[in-house]
Amino acid sequence: xxxxxxxxxxxxxxxxxxxxxxxxxxxxxxxxxxxKNGAGKSTLLKNMVGTLFPVEGxxxxxxxxxxxxKPSFLQTIYYIAEDVYVPALTIKQxxxxxxxxxxxxxxxxxxxxxxxxxxxxxxxxxxxxxGQQKKFVIAFxxxxxxxxxxxxxxxxxxxxxxxxxxxxxxxxxxxEDRIIFISTHQIRDLENMIDKVMIVDNGxxxxxxxxxxxxxxxxxxxxxxxxxGAKVLYSEKMLRGISVIMExxxxxxxxxxxxxxxxxxxxxxxxxxxxxxxx
Amino acid sequence: MNDTFSLSRFGLLLxxxxxxxxxxxxxxxxxxxxxTLLLYTLILYALDWGPAQNLSxxxxxxxxxxxxxxxxxxxxxxxxxxxxxxxxPASSLEKWLCGILISGLLFCIVFLSFFRLMDYTxxxxxxxxxxxxxxxxxxxxxxxxxxxxxxNNVFVKATILYTNFVGAMMVGTLYFNRVALVKxxxxxxxxLAAIYFLNLAIVSLLFSNVDIAFPYFTVLIKVxxxxxxxxxxxxxxxxxxxxxxxxxxxxxWITAYVRLREKEI
Numbered sequence: 001x002x003x004x005x006x007x008x009x010x011x012x013x014x015x016x017x018x019x020x021x022x023x024x025x026x027x028x029x030x031x032x033x034x035x036k037n038g039a040g041k042s043t044l045l046k047n048m049v050g051t052l053f054p055v056e057g058x059x060x061x062x063x064x065x066x067x068x069x070k071p072s073f074l075q076t077i078y079y080i081a082e083d084v085y086v087p088a089l090t091i092k093q094x095x096x097x098x099x100x101x102x103x104x105x106x107x108x109x110x111x112x113x114x115x116x117x118x119x120x121x122x123x124x125x126x127x128x129x130x131g132q133q134k135k136f137v138i139a140f141x142x143x144x145x146x147x148x149x150x151x152x153x154x155x156x157x158x159x160x161x162x163x164x165x166x167x168x169x170x171x172x173x174x175x176e177d178r179i180i181f182i183s184t185h186q187i188r189d190l191e192n193m194i195d196k197v198m199i200v201d202n203g204x205x206x207x208x209x210x211x212x213x214x215x216x217x218x219x220x221x222x223x224x225x226x227x228x229g230a231k232v233l234y235s236e237k238m239l240r241g242i243s244v245i246m247e248x249x250x251x252x253x254x255x256x257x258x259x260x261x262x263x264x265x266x267x268x269x270x271x272x273x274x275x276x277x278x279x
Numbered sequence: 280m281n282d283t284f285s286l287s288r289f290g291l292l293l294x295x296x297x298x299x300x301x302x303x304x305x306x307x308x309x310x311x312x313x314x315t316l317l318l319y320t321l322i323l324y325a326l327d328w329g330p331a332q333n334l335s336x337x338x339x340x341x342x343x344x345x346x347x348x349x350x351x352x353x354x355x356x357x358x359x360x361x362x363x364x365x366x367x368p369a370s371s372l373e374k375w376l377c378g379i380l381i382s383g384l385l386f387c388i389v390f391l392s393f394f395r396l397m398d399y400t401x402x403x404x405x406x407x408x409x410x411x412x413x414x415x416x417x418x419x420x421x422x423x424x425x426x427x428x429x430x431n432n433v434f435v436k437a438t439i440l441y442t443n444f445v446g447a448m449m450v451g452t453l454y455f456n457r458v459a460l461v462k463x464x465x466x467x468x469x470x471l472a473a474i475y476f477l478n479l480a481i482v483s484l485l486f487s488n489v490d491i492a493f494p495y496f497t498v499l500i501k502v503x504x505x506x507x508x509x510x511x512x513x514x515x516x517x518x519x520x521x522x523x524x525x526x527x528x529x530x531x532w533i534t535a536y537v538r539l540r541e542k543e544i
Contacts, residue, residue, distance in 0.1 A: 051365050052543050069540075070282040074368035085359035087299045097295040101288075101368045 001027055002048060002148070002179060006057035009047060009203075013055060017043055017203035020057065023278070027147075028176035029210075032194035033183040034262050040203045041183040042082065045150045048181070049079040061148060075102055077148040078141045082156065084133040086125035091136065094125060102144040110143035117165055131157040138166065142173050150181045155189040167193045187258040197258070199265045199272075207265045209276045211256060217275050219248040220257050233271055234264025247275065284372055292369045296377050300350070307346050308386065312393050315339030319397065328405075332426040336394060337437045343390055344441050346460070348382035348448040352539070355456040361544035371540040379532065382445055391428065398426045439524050446531025453538040482509075 002025035010016035046052035050066030199207040231247040319335035354364035451463030490501035
């Protein structure tokens with residue numbers, strides 16, 4: 001479990017990005033962290049892994065403060081940054097040097113993931129394309145079998161088949177003890193994969209809810225005309241009518257559109273808060 | 280699990296640190312050796328044995344140490360590199376010790392061995408090239424000896440500068456994420472210039488006819504053509520010496536550890 005207790009963070013003490021953020025992140029879920037560029041997604045992840053420290057308040061990952069960066073803690077968490085760092089090593093050399101730091105590392109799974117993601121195993125890692133490097137890092141991170149996996153824009157640089165393969169892999173490694181946190185602004189990459197959504201904007205947590213809860217409270221559909229009196233979170237004119245997100249008063253089942261949800265929540269945060277109270 | 284220090288984990292970290300960037304580390308050491316050899320040869324050709332041995336040792340040892348210490352913590356040029364380093368499951372103490380071991384011990388062993396070998400080759404070649412029948416043989420032979428590491432004041436001073444500059448470089452690399460070598464060089468030059476002028480100002484308030492006022496080492500007074508050296512009282516000299524020899528480098532090296540613990544990226 002990850003707990004944020006009154007977390008305040010800012011790159012300068014005078015201008016805080018997050019103020020008194022309190023939330024709990026449960027095990028056994030794949031979280032999608034959505035936000036615009038510069039909204040504070042990476043900052044939140046870095047506070048969880050301990051490469052940034054809160055100005056006030058605490059972050060606790062299974063009761064441990066990440067800022068201490070103790071080896072016993074770091075063995076249980078893996079963070080994939082948005083850009084990729086790979087040294088001038090072959091995959092085998094990288095495995096030999098880095099895997100021993102992770103006691104739960106599974107070599108067979110590692111090579112299986114590499115195969116599934118179609119990562120070329122010949123030559124040095126730094127000579128691979130950005131997408132290949134990214135896929136290599138994802139495969140390594142998954143093979144580490146850490147309890148918490150934080151990924152910052154993992155699908156950036158991946159081609160379409162790789163994105164699909166990535167989704168399959170994430171679904172396959174998930175279990176009830178794990179927390180997988182995926183931060184992205186490429187919302188469609190997360191569709192049908194995540195079970196909880198968080199939306200941040202300018203350091204404010206606008207939404208923290210499960211997909212099931214969203215589907216229960218909101219209805220996503222295309223209409224010719226917006227029904228009178230309907231509480232609309234978002235609407236967008238499309239070729240075949242108006243795509244709307246409305247309050248789900250009739251208990252209708254509808255397919256969630258993350259992109260529209262994101263737009264609705266960021267454009268209408270007051271209604272979002274009313275529907276999905278955070279604290 | 281020991282979260283502060285584990286020998287096996289430290290071994291893994293050292294192996295990883297050296298092999299992960301072996302070309303960078305080896306390249307830096309080889310470049311330093313080549314530079315030292317070149318400097319030794321050029322100064323020998325232009326001046327004499329004494330300056331060749333002293334200057335090539337000072338520049339190679341201190342310069343090499345500084346360059347290497349800028350490499351050992353240079354993970355922070357990219358966000359991903361820095362994050363990968365900070366989140367690697369090893370303690371800050373182990374990471375710091377690893378840097379210290381590479382730039383503070385392994386480099387010293389490699390450089391001193393290389394310097395001894397290079398110096399030995401040059402000096403032996405010189406001695407064997409002398410005409411044993413010449414009446415000047417003894418004098419020419421005695422003119423050159425192997426560079427002494429023990430009881431050599433230049434060696435002691437170079438070691439003091441080495442520990443200080445390497446410490447400053449390690450701290451600087453952890454403060455400046457990019458082009459740390461240049462930035463630290465600028466900061467050090469700025470600090471030295473400030474100390475120099477402050478020292479000059481204080482000395483000028485106390486004495487007239489000040490010729491040179493170099494902090495710690497020399498204050499010279501010149502009256503007409505006569506030059507006199509002002510020496511610190513023994514106790515003050517001991518304080519200054521201890522400060523430069525132990526307190527300042529100790530503070531810098533420990534600051535590097537503290538900074539590594541608190542490093543954010």
